[in-house]
Amino acid sequence: MQAIILYPGGEINSRELPDDEKQRLQLLKDLVGGHLEVVPVPGAKYLVFWEEVKDSPHLINEIATVIAREAESIQSDDYLAGVVVVVPWEALS
Secondary structure (H helix, E strand, O other): OEEEEEOOOOOEEEEEOOOOHHHHHHHHHHHHOOOOEEEEEOOOEEEEEOHHHHHOOOOEOHHHHHHHHHOOOOOOOOOOEOOEEEEEHHHOO
């Protein structure tokens, strides 16, 4: 199962997710930096991020914000910040 990692500066990487659910969730927490928040997007995918990143110094993730707004997964005046990971729905089910 493949994940796409969207960094606030515009860099994009991919990473194989572990088959083990506990390891997979821990990896996602490590990538985003904290408690997992999730919003659905088209293509049977989710954007995974740490919502509380907005409470600390942070950078807006422009790519993830555009994806979430176009999917109407967030309000038009909201944004996503920090590292955001795109995963297939089965990664979290």
